[in-house]
Amino acid sequence: MFQKIFKKHYSKKYAFVMDAVCLTLAMELLNFLNGSILVLRGWQDKITFLFFSLMYILFFKGYSMFLRFTTFIDISKLSLGLILSIVSYSIYIGADTRAHFNYLLLLFYFSLSLLVFYRLIVKILYNRTTKDDMLLSTLLYGAGTNGVRVKRALDDSNSIKVVGFLDDDKSKIGRTIEGLPVQSLNNKLQKISNKGSGVNQIIITTNKLSQKNKNSLFNFFKSKKVKIFKVPSIDNLAINKGVINDLTPFKIEDLLKRDQINIDQDKNKKQYFKKAILVTGAAGSIGSEIVRQLLKFSPKEIILFDNNENSLFNIKKELENKKSKTNFHYLLKSVTDLNSVEFCFSKFKIDVVFHAAAYKHVYMTENMPRATILNNILGTKNIIDTAINRGVSTFVFVSTDKAVNPSNIMGASKRIAEMYVSGISSENKTKIITTRFGNVLGSNGSVVPIFQGQIAKGGPVTVTHPKVTRFFMTITEACQLVLEAGATGNHGEIYVFDMGKPVKIIDLAINMIRLSGLIENEDIEIKFSGLNEGEKLYEELLTDQENLKKSHNKLIFIADKQKIDISVKTMILQLIDDASNSKSTSSLVSSIKNIVPEFKSTNSNYKKLK
DSSP, X not given: OXXXXXXXXXXXXXXXXXXXXXXXXXXXXXHHHOTTSOSSOSHHHXXXXXXXXXXXXXXXXXXXXXXXXXXXXXXXHHHHHHHHHHHHHHHHHTOOSHHHHHHHHHHHHHHHHHHHHHHHHHHHHHHHHHSSTTSEEEEEEOOSHHHHHHHXXXXXXXXXXXXXXXXXXXXXXXXXXXXXXXXXXXXXXXXXXXXXXXXXXXXXXXXXXXXXXXXXXXXXXTTTTOEEEXXXXXXXXXXXXXXXXXXXXXXXXXXXXXXXXXXXXXXXXXXXXXXXXXXXXXXXXXXXXXXXXXXGGOOSEEEEEESOHHHHHHHHHHHHTSXXXXXXXXXXXXXXXXXXXXXXXXXXXXXXXXXXXXXXXXXXXXXXXXXXXXXIIIHHHHHHHHHHHTTOXXXXXXXXXXXXXXXXXXXXXXXXXXXXXXXXXXXXXXXXXXXXXXXXXXXXXXXXXXXXXXXXXXXXEXXXXXXXXXXXXXXXXXXXXHHHHHHHOOTTEEEEEOOOSOEEHHHHHHHHHHHTTOOBTTTBOEEEOOXXXXXXXXXXXXXXXXXXXXXXXXXXXXXXXXXXOHHHHHHHHHHHHHHHTTXXXXXXXXXXXXXXXXOXXXXXXXXXXX
């Protein structure tokens, strides 16, 4: 019945009539309770008071609102209208005694109470009858100020029904906020969420949720088709957008990233402020994020060096929209071209170099050893040699955990580049630093966007092997630590980032499916495709000859310096020469294995080569 009543919006006259009924009832009730003082002496006086009240409420636009959406502002309009009607009526009757004024005060109270009461009844009935099974039952994580504001913003939603709050603050658990319970992740909530009318989604309303609690929240609901969203601070919501528009899905990055990384802001500022900085591979996922992070420290200019036209154009358009005093220069050139590299260093007086340019896709590089040698090894040689000759103060080389005990051409090429950098670092005044970390979430070719695409298509999600594990770090975290190493590192050291615990790729796939509100092997099939060429089950961050020492930052460790024999440097130069002269693939791979004895080809035709 109520659904039919609230199916349409009614005109102002219905509220007008209802108010007249309530005001009449208030007068009769007051006369019945206090008939000794007949301030309302007859029907003429009653009509006069009724006229004053309705006209003043109308004057304050009290009938422009919808009854079902009554707010405190609407109640304020009613109050102002009634106050003026009482004042006008007191003048009309010539009220001059304390009894009269007490009576009029009670009349105001009775009238306002009835007008507000029936509006709240309408609002409650509307919410009860419309917030049924077709609405999404929602829990808000965070029972603080932002959580309450989000709840109020969602109260009139046509798609969401807020059923309670979640919080880890013991002083809040068990209490209520605006009639809704504040709960913790416990067995009681487990029973509620297991019922047919369980929770459909969680909205995280606080940005102070620790990484531990994020994982606890996800693990609690992972077996159910419960979606998790985040909402920014109410103060940061976009203008003219509602809360629903600003909901962002809880992503796998939110589970894998760590709590806020603390870096030495003063040293970073000193190192990069008003400096000319070259970033190679600046249009790639790592290089472009390094550029974004550098802007916080106001360098004088950044030279973006990359051979990918489309990607360089995209980062150019992005930077044009940033309000920055930094000058940007875009060079569409390759690190393998020594003339292009020397042109760059001769045109700009460069202070700091971040060398992030590299071929990094295992499958592609495994089938193109020559191109990989030229780009990853010759490219590094060209950049570092020129940087040293031009007197650059700091050179930061971005390496990978795949360089440790490599099982593929890409990892071996980066290991050789590390060796060349290490061998040359003791011969000059340029501060040379190598950074080494694992897989970066969301980077070009990362498993995360691949899984996202497969889930979006309805599956299957393909995992190479049930036991394969990888280290993961977000792009932002990795680049923060790269800048930190560049600002605080010492000469010739390899900086290894704390990647946390290795993640099983099968668990990553399951969690991403669950975050989509689906169930693996029910809604989305998981298939095992077998290890790719050059792929191994797990990655490492240290060679057998390296030991780790702590640095000033708990997330950065320092590997022992390795001395590179002059004969190894000669072999590297010969490998570059052979690749430049298009020697056979087998010859090039054999040379790589001679330079890097720990290189053991995995799932590859190169296994037979020695």
